[in-house]
Amino acid sequence: MPDFYQLTRPLLFRIDPERAHSMTIKAMKAGLSPPGKTLKDPILEQTIWGLRFPNPLGMAAGFDKNAEVIGPTFGLGFGFVEAGTVTPKPQHGNPKPRLFRDPVNEAVINRMGFSGHGMNAFKANLEKFLAGKTSGGSSRPPGVIGINIGMNKSQKDPAKDYGVLIRMLGPMADYLTINISSPNTPGLRDLQAKEPLTELLGAMMEERKKSCGNHPPPLLVKLAPDMEEEQRGEIAATLLNAKVDGIILTNTTLARPEGLPARFASQPGGLSGKPLKDMSTQAIKSFYRLTKGKIPIIGVGGISSGRDAYDKIKAGASLLQLYSALVFKGPTVAHSINEELLMLLKADGHGNIADAIGTGVGLNKKSSKAANGS
Numbered sequence: 001m002p003d004f005y006q007l008t009r010p011l012l013f014r015i016d017p018e019r020a021h022s023m024t025i026k027a028m029k030a031g032l033s034p035p036g037k038t039l040k041d042p043i044l045e046q047t048i049w050g051l052r053f054p055n056p057l058g059m060a061a062g063f064d065k066n067a068e069v070i071g072p073t074f075g076l077g078f079g080f081v082e083a084g085t086v087t088p089k090p091q092h093g094n095p096k097p098r099l100f101r102d103p104v105n106e107a108v109i110n111r112m113g114f115s116g117h118g119m120n121a122f123k124a125n126l127e128k129f130l131a132g133k134t135s136g137g138s139s140r141p142p143g144v145i146g147i148n149i150g151m152n153k154s155q156k157d158p159a160k161d162y163g164v165l166i167r168m169l170g171p172m173a174d175y176l177t178i179n180i181s182s183p184n185t186p187g188l189r190d191l192q193a194k195e196p197l198t199e200l201l202g203a204m205m206e207e208r209k210k211s212c213g214n215h216p217p218p219l220l221v222k223l224a225p226d227m228e229e230e231q232r233g234e235i236a237a238t239l240l241n242a243k244v245d246g247i248i249l250t251n252t253t254l255a256r257p258e259g260l261p262a263r264f265a266s267q268p269g270g271l272s273g274k275p276l277k278d279m280s281t282q283a284i285k286s287f288y289r290l291t292k293g294k295i296p297i298i299g300v301g302g303i304s305s306g307r308d309a310y311d312k313i314k315a316g317a318s319l320l321q322l323y324s325a326l327v328f329k330g331p332t333v334a335h336s337i338n339e340e341l342l343m344l345l346k347a348d349g350h351g352n353i354a355d356a357i358g359t360g361v362g363l364n365k366k367s368s369k370a371a372n373g374s
């Protein structure tokens, strides 16, 4: 039977996508988000980087760029929330329209360009939430909070922006993600090359040590799906050398797989949703192999069912995220995915999700057991 969201979706999809998103954020801020359900089961729980994840599914970056609705997002059943991408200064991003959906293929193209209110507003919102003052919030977050950081369009020296963000926001984050993979900030993806990446990571590790005291948050790097195996090999070696704590795979793609309507596919920007699914799973497999499972991976890209989630876990992801499926499946999506994933794990006889990580890759498990980062 179609749920309420499936019935109202045609109406909602008559609204401009960016407007629909702002309305959603406003409604969530006002405490009007539909009641979600949270699945609790020890099979889905893990401790990674010393952080307890009540379930493996997180809200991906880009949904809550200004850290305005962290509490209500947990309320939808996510085990963790990654707010951002936040930049030091506020910026408008690219001209509108810049967000497009294709309901038939359950795909999204965006060229937002890191639009947001900047780090001061972000920090104030997060402080308010952590102090338990937001509507419906509590003083103890029910899951893990990640902060995804990026540079302003006008910045010529990336290390300056990432550095100030680590200084300002690092002490408040459960984990930090260095985003060098959004396709809509000119030059950003160039940081995914050996030399600039080595330099940037070295400086950021140093900054984290200086700014975050005795409890430095894990530092993760978010990568694009659009790269050859050789580049992946170089990056994997660089991440291992730099002792990065985690990898997020993947951001949106610049590719346009066959079958998308021409009017949609011709929009410049990053593609997400179902057509990204297999590309992202391949990238996870590849990095899992290249790093011998030694760096925990957060798998993201086209997850919209428990089966999709399970495929990414088997490919080597320790945790998962989604964004586009929320647009097409509605607010119950996290709960349904967790429910189906739990069923699949049980059917394969796994006592905990950690036992299934990388089982589809064929690495020697003994040498790769560090995938839980503990």
Ligand SMILES: Cc1cc2nc3c(=O)[nH]c(=O)nc-3n(C[C@H](O)[C@H](O)[C@H](O)COP(=O)(O)O)c2cc1C
Pocket (backbone or CB within 6 Å): 060, 061, 062, 063, 065, 084, 085, 099, 108, 110, 112, 114, 148, 179, 182, 222, 250, 251, 252, 272, 273, 274, 276, 300, 301, 302, 303, 321, 322, 323, 324, 325
């Ligand atoms: C509208 C939109 C905005 C996004 N903004 C960001 C962002 O600011 N930072 C980021 O790292 N990823 C951003 N992403 C990428 C998502 O976090 C995710 O990596 C990607 O969409 C693939 O997941 P999905 O197929 O489940 O959507 C954005 C995605 C969408 C659809």
